[in-house]
Amino acid sequence: MIHLFGILLVALLGLASIFTTVSQDCPGLFLKAKVRPSVRRGILAGKGHAKIAVTLTSKGPVDNLEFQLNIPKGLSVERTAMRPSPKPYTSPNSVENADGTTVIYWLNIALTKRKGGKHRFRVKVKADECAPEMLEVDAFAYAVNGTGASCITPLAHSQIVKVRYSKSKKTATCAPSPAPTINPAQPFVLFGEGQQFSQGARQAPFQDRRLSVPSPIDMHKDIAALSHPQDRQLQSIDTANACYEYCSLNAGEETPFFFSWNTATNQCFCCVAVCTPFIFDPDSSVYEVVVAKTLQPTMQPTAAPTMQPTAAPTMQPTAAPTMQPTAAPTMAPTMQPTASPTMAPTMQPTASPTMAPTMQPTASPTMTPTAQPTAPTATWTQQSTAGTRGWDSIASSSDGTKLAAVVYNGSIWTSTDAGVSWTERDTAGTRNWYSIASSSDGMKLVAAIYGGQLSRSSDAGVSWAGVASSRNWNSVASSSDGTKLAAVVYGGSIWTSTDTGSTWTERLDEAPRDWYSIASSSDGLNLAAAVLAESIWTSADAGVSWTERTSSGSRDWYSIASSSDGMILAAVVNQGSIWRSTDTGVTWTEQVAPGTGNWFSIASSSNGTNRDILLDLTLPGGLPYSIIDRNLPPSCKVALSGLLGRHAQVTG
Secondary structure (H helix, E strand, O other): OHHHHHHHHHHHHOOHHHHHHOOOOOOOEEEEEEEEOOOOOOEEOOOOEEEEEEEEEEOOOEEEEEEEEEEOOOEEEEEEEEEOOOOOOOOOEEEEOOOOOEEEEEEEEEEOOOOOEEEEEEEEEEEOOOOOOEEEEEEEEEEEOOOOOEEEEEOOOOEEEEEEOOHHHHHHHOOOOOOOOOOOOOOEEEEEEEEEEOOHHHHOOOOOOOOOOOOHHHHHHHHHHHOOHHHOOOOOOOOHHHHHHHHOOOOOOOOOEEEEEEOOOOEEEEEEOOOOOEEEEEEEEEEEEOOOOOOOOOOOOOOOOOOOOOOOOOOOOOOOOOOOOOOOOOOOOOOOOOOOOOOOOOOOOOOOOOOOOOOOOOOOOOOOOOOOOOOOOOEEEEOOOOOOOEEEEEEEOOOOOOEEEEEEEEOEEEEOOOOOOOEEEHHHOOEEEEEEEEOOOOOOEEEEEEEEEEEEEOOOOOOOEEEEEEEEEEEEEEOOOOOOEEEEEEEEOEEEEOOOOOOOEEEOOOOOEEEEEEEEOOOOOOEEEEEEEEOEEEEOOOOOOOEEEHHHOOEEEEEEEEOOOOOOEEEEEEEEOEEEEOOOOOOOEEEOOOOOEEOOEEEEOOOOOOOOEEEEEEOEOOOEEEEEEOOOOOOOEEEEEOOOOOEEEEEO
8 A cells, every 4th residue: 555655646746767666664754643633532524623633753854755644535624734834835735536535745845954853744624424433544754865766654553533423313414315317308407607516515416527547558647637636527528418417327216406517627516405505617507407396397287278267277266366257257357346346445545544555644645555674685796807716815994995805825915996996916925825904994904824924014005024923824803003913823822913013922822722713803902712623712901811711612613703892702613603792702692593504704893783884705716795785784793604605694
């Protein structure tokens, strides 16, 4: 197995000439791994997360080193990190194999010190809904010198990720659903142009036929294709018709289904049952296969349809129908009412109008009541000037005119007209931007780089300067004047600044935590920070001292928001609920009405009860959007739900 891993890695590097030399352990090179939670505790299927940490130790200097981590089928990779991070930071390569396994590998690792050193690799994974109970994680390090000699050091013992679940729930959840069959008489129709399914889990019970490694005839080309997602091709599926036929291969009961087809990548995805919401994708389209949905379609004609009603007509009248035909029915009822009309009020109001009162009676009431107030709705405007990018965070001035957004492995973009037009700020550079915050006037900005520095701007994003040291910055928050800043490090501490980011002070450094989000009041004194799979912490003195709020429980907190005074807080749990606090985080109440979902981010109005709110957001991997709603109910919060926050829900 180790020899096969070596061949795979070397093939990816194009070093075919040294296949047979990967046979010995690397001297002075060691691997040690740990998985949290432990096997005894395990993680919950469909919701639980595990953290895999592997330490690579060398007793001497070594370069041209590669490290590979093999993730089994049933685990989905959510985040990777390496410490110390290379400069400039480069993300690892990830390959999804045809058998469902995932290979993550870091290239060109160097330990230059005379006594060697250490590198730590961290991967966060999530258990799939139907994952096996015991999953093995393997890893190895591979090195090759200038003469072509190579060696490989495997992980001595595979690490185990234990998945726990209710037996009955797994049986019900993972039972195969009916597979659709071809219905030539009712072909597929275009359902959503420029769209695709929003969640990969909606592909069950089908699989996309991605390229698998065949015989070694052309192994180099095929393995290389696996390492580039844009080069993956589906086997024998090159048209929408072929995708339709592929999704209909399995025998079984006729079932309505959807499929999506991407013309750029030739990806064919099938979906039954709940397939919405869809997301924007200019290269894809969603098609609906129209089949008989019930044994007795509602629009099915009777055995002998005529213009005369049958003894049991489909649209059976009530006992006393208003339009009941007379003894000699015609196609058009007479215009004269019967002796005692009831459903046709006169034009003059009566002393006690009952059938059609207006909201404010006038001298000449109308035949119908005035319009009733409608429920508040959100108006979405797609802003396409910035293009399709991996948007990760956005910030807004208090009036909503100045916006700033960051792209992971991309640039910072700003807008001065509420998102209508956007300008790329090249001076900030191409980085793994992860979070951004703004002062109330939109002039002072601070942005976080995962695996890099914090960066600040005092001219609405025109120029940028790096501050603080390189860390895995995950979230950043700002006071309204931009002087007090707070930022959190994933796997580290909380850091605060009181001079617009010139100097920073580490807080809560006694134990590293997976800090995920932080929020600030307008004066910067009240702070709230969320830890993934742990608790929420609050501070009332600009981050000097902190209190753990255990009443909220240990959950997968993804985002937290604060009112301007810090009294009202709201937080979301991925694969969970929305939670709210009205006493600076002392007590928390679960908001049942929105239900559970893949909540990704949340924002709050300035006082938590504002009826006039402006929120600008972006869709990761999609286009920037603006949402404006001037009629939101009291205590409103706007939360983003779906895979990576792809649609919004307004909750009270």
